[in-house]
Amino acid sequence: MTSYNLTHLKQLEAESIHVIREVAAEFKKPVMLYSVGKDSAVMTHLALKAFYPGRPPFPFLHVDTTWKFREMIEFRDKYVRQELGIELIVNINHEGLKLGIDPAENSEKHTEVMKTESLKTSLTHYGFDAAFGGARRDEEKSRAKERVFSFRDKFHRWDPKNQRPELWSLYNTKVDPGESIRVFPLSNWTELDVWQYIYLENIPLPDLYFAKVRPVVFRNGTWIMVNDDRLKLKPGEQIEHKMVRFRTLGCYPLTGGVESNATTLPEIIQEMLLTTTSERQGRMIDKDAGGAGMEEKKKQGYF
């Protein structure tokens, strides 16, 4: 007998597709924020599924801080642009670039100018009224209360005390000109769900996720990759060659790698399950401004 039950991944997939279609149907000018990481990979995959045999009826936007891993940019251009043929906008804050902020020296300022500011100006510039993001509620405490459809005012600000109630799968998509909604189709996915889905669906990923011998320096208790000659060695630091991989991808001077021998997806999942530290641990920005770093960033308009 057929049992009319979906597995948890199939149910999550269906719910995410529902969200993506709802945005495509109700907004004038949606965009998918693409960050090259594994969550973006899953979101891209779901967007393709949602409109098959058609194409996603919205462009993708990558906010390039110019400090991303080289491999990320290669993957983005080769896979998303060429292979999938998706319309991808790359936004660089050229004004900000002139300030010449070194992320290794001032990560907070760098993130604010090159990421948050850059994102806000480009959303305003193109007039996007909805922007998909790959954030998950399990990632970080302040996200647990985030809606799937999260309202942002004219200044892209999030007001945690004043969120619209969200019931059933009925999403309120109404906004006035200038206002927008951030949409998180992966809200209910956990890190394990994401990995398992990537494995089951065979979704391509940048190879930074897989362990490989890479040139790295040990800094702030983690391995930072020497991705180009902009990384200035501090006194006492020396370049070593280690088997490392990255659990999240971002600006290379701010993204710590972990020593690992995991070169396949099952091995990565195995490592993730056996590890005792959370995913964001390798990221430096969470540590800014005490425990509530992310939350402050979100109010300002960073994801």
Next chain:
Amino acid sequence: MSHKSDLISQDILAYLKQHEQKELLRFITCGSVDDGKSTLIGRLLYDSKMLYEDQLAQLESESKIHGTTGGGFDPALVTDGLKAEREQGITIDVAYRYFSTAKRKFIIADTPGHEQYTRNMATGASTADLAIILIDARHGVLTQTKRHSFIVSLLGIRHIVVTVNKMDLKGFSEERFEEICNDYRNFASRLDLPDVHFIPISALNGDNVVDPSPNMPWYRGSTLMNFIETVYIGSDKNLEDFRFPVQFVSRPNLDFRGFCGTIASGIIRRGDEIMVLPAKRLSKIKRIVTQDGDLEEAFCPQAVTVVLEDEVDCSRGDMIVRPGNVPKIGQQFDATIVWMATEALIPGKTYIFKQTTLSTIGQIDSLRYRVDVNSLHRSPAPDLRLNEIGRCSITVNQPLFFDSYRRNKTTGSFIIIDRVSNITVGAGMITDRDTAKGTKVAAWEQIETSEATDSTKVQAVSEQERSARYGQKPATVLLTGLTGTGKTTIARAVERRLFEEGRAVAVIDGELVRKGINVDLGYTVEDRSENLRRSAHLAKLLNDQGLICLAAFVAPSEAVRLRVGEVVGREKYAVVHLTADLDTRRQRDNKGFYEAAEAGRLPDFANVLANYESPESPDLVLDTGSESLSDCVDKIVELLRSKGFLTR
């Protein structure tokens, strides 16, 4: 538990395979402030190893600053979210938490216990399959408990676990636990809660949360974790009525025209005849398209794209259904509304109503009554304010395709949006207007609103005359027990005995009612409940004619059995619990139910086996495996006599 399985290190592929088959269960936790909700959630996450070391380290340091446990590890901090709230020391919004075990992935909607946050609870409850209602063992059932239970029943959550927390502070007392369970049952019998369970726990120390408590050996039921891992939710969704709200029309090229959407309910197969609403155009399903290949059949809640045989007009907001099973189509309907905005609901003002994929302008014509969430009392009201609940009549500008919320959560729900501020101001659940048909479970509630008509008042022959003739007082004896415990056999034997004595007696056999007046009912929790509700009224009618009524029903739910008592009158009601060991029951089962259930073919039956609640205080328990039929009959007759039902 997922994160401590040995399989991870030994055979990751096998582990992944195992975890691919998991189901998703959503639940909500409700409790008053300080009942231990955060502690319980923290405990579930902690014990299922969903916390990493860095998070733990952070928690431990925070326990010292914000914790309430004197610097020791405080599981409650796991769930505290935003900074401002953390400083106030209370949670004030809906937060979602995740954890998983080898069997299921869980999503917790963590909602506050605060007085004024009906709106948040309704939000969390709207997607939940199950509700955990926390009661502090020291305080017992409070007004808040009643309010939470009411909202849970209003939002149609079918499975309730009442966890009595802080048992450590009450010396792990069984009496205290029983007392609270009874209090809860007494008031819950007025609500529509088809499946209620009770578990005594200590969230702080973990008793009965994941592992059975050594401190409460008297409790032999499931631990909380075990319960939520195994509770059967398969029959909760509506697979009968196919409803496909068109969400998006896909026209990538001239040769392809597909209708994308999420199946709201029911099942559809390639080749099936369909009808497109509102145009009522007929066609057939040509293809069910997904990127992973075409499907032969699809069911709720899959997100698919369908292609029709014919070129029919169809756009977002239309609904594809089967010609023989259509929803109600109309611009007017009644609904229960939860108001969520500081600005009150004003009858006559226009709002945006969003239901499935349709948005339309409309207005609330009249507010029939407001429900006091604490007393459940209904009273007339001029408006509906923040966190108030009311029953309304609504008219919209464009026809909607809807079912009652009881029958179909997806097509029976809507949100209300303010046209100026764009804020979601309310949420509604459509009720059946003509209560005569189709209300199913909600019918229990009708009893309370409509003045129960007492048929004895209009009789020509008086109660006394009947009683004198038959030598008895009317009564209903419920024989409850699992299949194969001998309910029907014993009922018939008692009937024979009483008949020989010249008394007036009738048997209501669960199986027979299902072939007649209840032929429209299945075996879901709701349908079982409705089956008993109707049978209870039947018994009452027979009692009114002076008859003694023997009702043979499985009747697995304690709450439902109590309601039967409410209908027939407690003083006229007796419950006899029939038991027998599994072997005996299997032997007597000539229809092969047990075999089928063990083979996994009868999930509803298996569910009843697993979740049958023994009556808390039966008037009589008979082990029909060891006692002879005539002994059983003697004892039941003796019971009738001792209760004063037999007067000669």
